[in-house]
Amino acid sequence: MIFLTKLGKTINYERKFELFMSYAHPEVLVDTEWVSQNPPNENRKLVEVDYDPVNGYEKGHINGASLIWWKRDINDPVTRDIISKKEFEALMIKNGITADTEVILYGDFNNWFAAFVFWVFKIYGHENLKIMNGGRKKWELESRDYTTDEPQFSSVSYVAQPPDEGLRAYLFDVSRALGKEDTVMVDVRSPAEFSGQITAPPEYPMEHAQRGGHIPDANNIPWATAVNDADGTFKAVEELKQNYEPKGVTPDKDVICYCRIGERSSHSWFVLKYLLGYPKVRNYDGSWTEWGNMIGNPVEK
Amino acid sequence: MLLDLPVLKKGSFYFIKEDNTNIILEDKTKRGLEIKETSVDEKLNVKADKGMIHDMDGIGHWVPIRWYFSKESFELSQVVIHAEAMEEKYTKLRELTCPDDDD
Numbered sequence: 001m002i003f004l005t006k007l008g009k010t011i012n013y014e015r016k017f018e019l020f021m022s023y024a025h026p027e028v029l030v031d032t033e034w035v036s037q038n039p040p041n042e043n044r045k046l047v048e049v050d051y052d053p054v055n056g057y058e059k060g061h062i063n064g065a066s067l068i069w070w071k072r073d074i075n076d077p078v079t080r081d082i083i084s085k086k087e088f089e090a091l092m093i094k095n096g097i098t099a100d101t102e103v104i105l106y107g108d109f110n111n112w113f114a115a116f117v118f119w120v121f122k123i124y125g126h127e128n129l130k131i132m133n134g135g136r137k138k139w140e141l142e143s144r145d146y147t148t149d150e151p152q153f154s155s156v157s158y159v160a161q162p163p164d165e166g167l168r169a170y171l172f173d174v175s176r177a178l179g180k181e182d183t184v185m186v187d188v189r190s191p192a193e194f195s196g197q198i199t200a201p202p203e204y205p206m207e208h209a210q211r212g213g214h215i216p217d218a219n220n221i222p223w224a225t226a227v228n229d230a231d232g233t234f235k236a237v238e239e240l241k242q243n244y245e246p247k248g249v250t251p252d253k254d255v256i257c258y259c260r261i262g263e264r265s266s267h268s269w270f271v272l273k274y275l276l277g278y279p280k281v282r283n284y285d286g287s288w289t290e291w292g293n294m295i296g297n298p299v300e301k
Numbered sequence: 302m303l304l305d306l307p308v309l310k311k312g313s314f315y316f317i318k319e320d321n322t323n324i325i326l327e328d329k330t331k332r333g334l335e336i337k338e339t340s341v342d343e344k345l346n347v348k349a350d351k352g353m354i355h356d357m358d359g360i361g362h363w364v365p366i367r368w369y370f371s372k373e374s375f376e377l378s379q380v381v382i383h384a385e386a387m388e389e390k391y392t393k394l395r396e397l398t399c400p401d402d403d404d
Contacts, residue, residue: 050359051355051359052355052359052360052361053360054360054361055353055360055361069359070359071357071358071359072358201333201335202331202332202333202334202352202354203334203335203352203353203354203355204354204355205354206355206356206357
């Protein structure tokens, strides 16, 4: 009986390993079991990225994890923009991260904001970066332990790279891409947002726009179609291909992802760029709260 | 279905409905919000459906969507007092953000 159980587990691990290795860049993903077996140390840091740290990190987090609060730490406090290179460097130092540190990100809200932070780390050139598949959701489903202890870090230094603007789409880029056959727009919001039935769910009263609908010719491929509903982990490569390719979102195109504030779209950006290996994918973080508020922007319903 | 229940009284910001056992006060500003839990609202000390609203910083706050006042313990007039207090609070908020042009 014990033998059968062990054999079953072995087969399961082998299958998981196969799935992981079929991604274009399997090195950017770790699973919850790996995290539980490989705690943070001098060269490896674990960072929880939360939209709502009061109901997340502060209630409990994985032992050794520090916090990046999306609103406070990754956004400019005044202008709507991501933090500058200098602010990014200060954030890394605060979290005990050097340019060579292996960083594992995970977070609340299905890893949306962890993916956003992954995108910002890549903009500033951090190489050794991973996401814990399934985020808090999977960790909690597996009844794994949390702590409220916060880690202390020794003093480090960090020099970031100049921003890689090739990962980011601005309003200007999106306007210029309208009607171009070689660029494809992926709207990862819900069908109700895409159709203009709602501009934001009632849970997010601060994220409305003046107009509902979508950018002309955008494809509606909700972020959720890339994950397994049960535990929030990413779907296998073949399923992901089926999710995007039939809608014309293919590796030969210049792909721009957007949502409402750019966090769900960074999740799909991660899927297309790192799991499927598309060479040119950008995240339009201005997203619908920019496009749907601008006077004169074309809107399709 | 809560939607089909008879309306006893309504204001700009509330409905008061009833079922067999409760007088139900609904906050119209919370329409569409997903019910995440049903528990006692400590302020009014009655059972309430609650959802979560996220503020500018992303922090989630529990908010009541509707309150269930047991008919055994409450008269309609008592529920109306709570409803009118809510009406006054939202009216003041509206005046603050969108003052009437006639004023």
